[in-house]
Amino acid sequence: MYQLIQEKPEDRWEVEALYDLCFAPGRTALSSYRLRDGVPPVARLCLVARDADGILAGAIRFWPVRVGRAEALLLGPVAVHPTRQGEGLGGLLMREGLARAEEDRWPRILLVGDEPYYRRFGFTKLEGVEMPPPTNPARVLGIGDWEGVTGKVRPWAH
Structure with missing residues (x-):
């Protein structure tokens, strides 16, 4: 049984260590x-x-993030400790995060990932949305209202 709670500032380094364990060493590049x-x-x-x-x-x-002039969320990273994979925990985190985003009225969410995995959560390949290179365009996926939203994905502050 798992308890899902909002990440607290004191969780930061433990979460970063989990991401380091689950992803390539150069993930922050x-x-x-x-x-x-x-x-x-x-x-x-x-x-x-x-x-x-x-x-x-x-x-x-x-x-x-911003896509063109539209607001969006960039989902990620999502990670499950290798000893806990296969228990449905990734799906639990995804569903809860997406539900909260919907409650907070975020109109659209994007991520970079494998479409066969993320399709079960409603994500589909986005056309006309450009992640910074060298991102593979086939891995740029979205959910929500993307009607008429195209352009480069930019940091929120710009």
């Missing part, structure tokens, strides 16, 4: 990280999953 530089994540949507002993098992974060 990815272009999506440039969209996060100097921009705080949307705190209410950033969740951690802890087991009954309080051990971190998973985490998800969301960041505000």
